[in-house]
Amino acid sequence: xxxxxxxxxxxxxxxxxxxxxxxxxxxxxxxxxxxxxxxxxxxxxxxxxxxxxxxxxxxxxxxxxxxxxxxxxxxxxxxxxxxxxxxxxxxxxxxxxxxxxxxxxxxxxxxxxxxxxxxxxxxxxxxxxxxxxxxxxxxxxxxxxxxxxxxxxxxxxxxxxxxxxxxxxxxxxxxxxxxxxxxxxxxxxxxxxxxxxxxxxxxxxxxxxxxxxxxxxxxxxxxxxxxxxxxxxxxxxxxxxxxxxxxxxxxxxxxxxxxxxxxxxxxxxxxxxxxxxxxxxxxxxxxxxxxxxxxxxxxxxxxxxxxxxxxxxxxxxxxxxxxxxxxxxxxxxxxxxxxxxxxxxxxxxxxxxxxxxxxxxxxxxxxxxxxxxxxxxxxxxxxxxxxxxxxxxxxxxxxxxxxxxxxxxxxxxxxxxxxxxxxxxxxxxxxxxxxxxxxxxxxxxxxxxxxxxxx
Amino acid sequence: xxxxxxxxxxxxxxxxxxxxxxxxxxxxxxxxxxxxxxxxxxxxxxxxxxxxxxxxxxxxxxxxxxxxxxxxxxxxxxxxxxxxxxxxxxxxxxxxxxxxxxxxxxxxxxxxxxxxxxxxxxxxxxxxxxxxxxxxxxxxxxxxxxxxxxxxxxxxxxxxxxxxxxxxxxxxxxxxxxxxxxxxxxxxxxxxxxxxxxxxxxxxxxxxxxxxxxxxxxxxxxxxxxxxxxxxxxxxxxxxxxxxxxxxxxxxxxxxxxxxxxxxxxxxxxxxxxxxxxxxxxxxxxxxxxxxxxxxxxxx
Numbered sequence: 001x002x003x004x005x006x007x008x009x010x011x012x013x014x015x016x017x018x019x020x021x022x023x024x025x026x027x028x029x030x031x032x033x034x035x036x037x038x039x040x041x042x043x044x045x046x047x048x049x050x051x052x053x054x055x056x057x058x059x060x061x062x063x064x065x066x067x068x069x070x071x072x073x074x075x076x077x078x079x080x081x082x083x084x085x086x087x088x089x090x091x092x093x094x095x096x097x098x099x100x101x102x103x104x105x106x107x108x109x110x111x112x113x114x115x116x117x118x119x120x121x122x123x124x125x126x127x128x129x130x131x132x133x134x135x136x137x138x139x140x141x142x143x144x145x146x147x148x149x150x151x152x153x154x155x156x157x158x159x160x161x162x163x164x165x166x167x168x169x170x171x172x173x174x175x176x177x178x179x180x181x182x183x184x185x186x187x188x189x190x191x192x193x194x195x196x197x198x199x200x201x202x203x204x205x206x207x208x209x210x211x212x213x214x215x216x217x218x219x220x221x222x223x224x225x226x227x228x229x230x231x232x233x234x235x236x237x238x239x240x241x242x243x244x245x246x247x248x249x250x251x252x253x254x255x256x257x258x259x260x261x262x263x264x265x266x267x268x269x270x271x272x273x274x275x276x277x278x279x280x281x282x283x284x285x286x287x288x289x290x291x292x293x294x295x296x297x298x299x300x301x302x303x304x305x306x307x308x309x310x311x312x313x314x315x316x317x318x319x320x321x322x323x324x325x326x327x328x329x330x331x332x333x334x335x336x337x338x339x340x341x342x343x344x345x346x347x348x349x350x351x352x353x354x355x356x357x358x359x360x361x362x363x364x365x366x367x368x369x370x371x372x373x374x375x376x377x378x379x380x381x382x383x384x385x386x387x388x389x390x391x392x393x394x395x396x397x398x399x400x401x402x403x404x405x406x407x408x409x410x411x412x413x414x415x416x417x418x419x420x421x422x423x424x425x426x427x428x429x430x431x432x433x434x435x436x437x438x439x440x441x442x443x444x445x446x447x448x449x450x451x452x453x454x455x
Numbered sequence: 456x457x458x459x460x461x462x463x464x465x466x467x468x469x470x471x472x473x474x475x476x477x478x479x480x481x482x483x484x485x486x487x488x489x490x491x492x493x494x495x496x497x498x499x500x501x502x503x504x505x506x507x508x509x510x511x512x513x514x515x516x517x518x519x520x521x522x523x524x525x526x527x528x529x530x531x532x533x534x535x536x537x538x539x540x541x542x543x544x545x546x547x548x549x550x551x552x553x554x555x556x557x558x559x560x561x562x563x564x565x566x567x568x569x570x571x572x573x574x575x576x577x578x579x580x581x582x583x584x585x586x587x588x589x590x591x592x593x594x595x596x597x598x599x600x601x602x603x604x605x606x607x608x609x610x611x612x613x614x615x616x617x618x619x620x621x622x623x624x625x626x627x628x629x630x631x632x633x634x635x636x637x638x639x640x641x642x643x644x645x646x647x648x649x650x651x652x653x654x655x656x657x658x659x660x661x662x663x664x665x666x667x668x669x670x671x672x673x674x675x676x677x678x679x680x681x682x683x684x685x686x687x688x689x690x691x692x693x694x695x696x697x698x699x700x701x702x703x704x705x706x707x708x709x710x711x712x713x714x715x716x717x718x719x720x721x722x723x724x725x726x727x728x729x730x731x732x733x734x735x736x737x738x739x740x741x742x743x744x745x746x747x748x749x750x751x752x753x754x755x
Contacts, residue, residue: 128586128587128589128590129586129589129605129607130605130607131605131607131609131610132509132510132604132605132607132609132610132613133509133609133610133613135609138609200592201592202591202592202593202595202596203592203595203596204511204596204599204600206509206510206511236499237499237502237505237509238509238510238511239505239507240507240511240513242507243505243507258592285589285590288509290613292494292497292498293494295497296493296494296497304499304502306502306504306505
């Protein structure tokens with residue numbers, strides 16, 4: 001598995017998907033730079049993603065892309081849910097914002113080589129004579145009915161035009177079904193968390209969800225692999241609403257009449273029950289997606305629709321118990337910039353909630369090195385392949401230590417014992433002698449001596 | 456996935472959008488799966504804890520209706536007699552094509568019950584319904600749970616090709632159910648042959664079925680267009696509220712093996728039309744033969 005994306009731009013960083021995707025991509029050591037843009041602050045705690053607050057203005061994003069030599073752009077901004085943004089603003093974000101991002105990606109002088117566009121299954125619409133399962137090559141059977149559907153259609157058209165003009169850019173369009181999970185907030189989930197779930201009298205629509213982990217997984221998969229074209233992203237299994245309701249363990253109340261649904265929904269909005277137009281149509285007819293193309297491309301879903309609903313139930317049961325324990329994260333710009341760029345910061349800050357976990361093979365390299373050092377003796381400095389390692393004939397673990405980058409060594413070494421760290425420092429001084437690594441080791445040892453002395 | 460052969464949709468610009476991004480793939484494969492098992496292996500199986508399929512079919516509701524209503528209708532009310540059940544393949548997808556009649560015709564249900572009762576390897580069959588059923592509150596919901604599937608070419612293709620299931624279509628469509636009593640057993644035009652194209656693309660055999668008895672069971676004496684607008688039903692018939700106990704005879708005819716018709720038979724308009732007319736003529740012939748042979752409408 002190769003990943004050619006080194007410098008990544010994520011738009012919509014403040015959305016749930018953008019923030020989580022940034023958290024996942026940060027942990028990839030191959031990724032050199034991650035930049036996130038959005039018009040509001042991120043809501044997820046991030047280690048090395050740089051956030052730039054940009055409103056939907058064309059020139060600025062292009063400048064960022066060119067200056068940072070971005071080779072991959074992931075666009076997660078698309079607003080399909082009136083819960084997140086009011087409709088007027090949603091139109092601006094969806095259509096004009098998308099055009100600006102695309103303008104930044106297009107052109108022969110643009111460094112962007114890959115664009116992943118997170119679109120929505122609402123592209124297909126929801127009508128009475130729709131096929132039961134939408135495949136990617138089906139065009140939208142009816143003209144768009146609601147404002148959001150029109151926006152999605154326009155945005156996808158613009159993306160397709162970009163793909164046609166720039167043949168060497170990999171453009172992936174993901175039509176994602178309704179996301180479900182314990183942390184994300186959507187209109188559908190707001191409805192499903194009510195004690196009694198409303199439905200339309202006389203209809204039992206088919207619902208297909210995708211778990212929030214799978215949405216992030218799919219986006220990450222498209223970054224790692226080259227998947228040009230359109231893909232449906234939805235979990236296996238299409239459940240009837242009655243099934244969903246029984247899995248959640250709640251009763252269902254047919255609040256909405258089959259005729260005059262829109263009118264009743266408008267009245268319910270006054271009482272605080274927000275049901276957007278797309279959801280009204282889905283509550284009537286339901287929708288299914290054919291998700292096999294992405295599976296054929298190699299992605300395997302972690303949860304089926306049924307499992308995702310069960311997880312949601314577990315989360316709903318736990319939420320009243322856990323609510324008081326966890327505080328929400330607040331992005332403080334000055335604090336983040338200090339932690340990242342200030343020379344006074346000596347080690348990776350203790351984030352508390354999410355410790356940095358090095359990749360498994362990196363840790364194995366370092367452990368191999370330490371084993372060799374122990375074998376060689378407390379004060380000895382191994383020469384290299386011939387003397388180190390239990391079996392001189394095999395590949396020495398010391399050669400694999402040299403593959404580690406300076407940052408990785410510094411990060412992992414701070415968890416070593418002082419004696420082992422001292423030995424490692426001697427080895428480093430004898431072989432590669434990287435100045436920053438030696439300096440970091442010295443600081444670490446000095447700190448430990450100090451704390452050891454004061455104890 | 457094959458494109459549905461005819462969509463009543465008017466694809467506007469988004470069609471171009473889908474096509475341009477997908478150009479690379481469709482250039483390679485000509486828009487159709489390269490090998491028969493291409494995407495079929497990724498078809499999700501039904502999880503064992505679920506008793507409702509991805510199409511909305513509920514085995515609990517269907518079992519209940521089957522044990523009570525259909526059992527009664529099949530054995531005692533319509534006293535169905537079946538010929539040629541061995542023509543329905545035991546494995547693989549097949550498209551059953553039948554004549555359609557009566558206002559709320561029980562012929563589909565009786566064909567499904569016949570396969571379940573008489574066939575050595577009984578399988579569930581999916582009944583295609585007009586789209587208007589999906590929009591009817593209550594009725595639409597129940598029909599889906601007992602095996603009704605909206606009559607969209609993409610649906611039929613998925614059932615035949617991907618799921619290798621039995622599908623029943625009534626090519627006369629709405630015109631069949633609207634037939635007044637004096638036109639009984641005279642088959643209406645078989646549409647544009649859309650069902651044929653779908654079966655050809657799915658490489659599934661076509662089994663013509665002739666059903667006698669449904670016309671008399673639910674005769675349409677007249678149609679009232681007055682209430683049409685209000686209730687959004689396709690039409691409002693004047694018909695007895697319950698089906699009359701006519702004797703049913705179902706004859707399954709020899710299958711037409713579309714896989715033997717050539718490489719891409721759906722592209723030849725002439726072949727599709729001729730085959731459609733041939734099947735219609737075949738069913739018509741058998742119908743008239745069966746009607747001539749019966750002694751009485753109610754007793755057979």
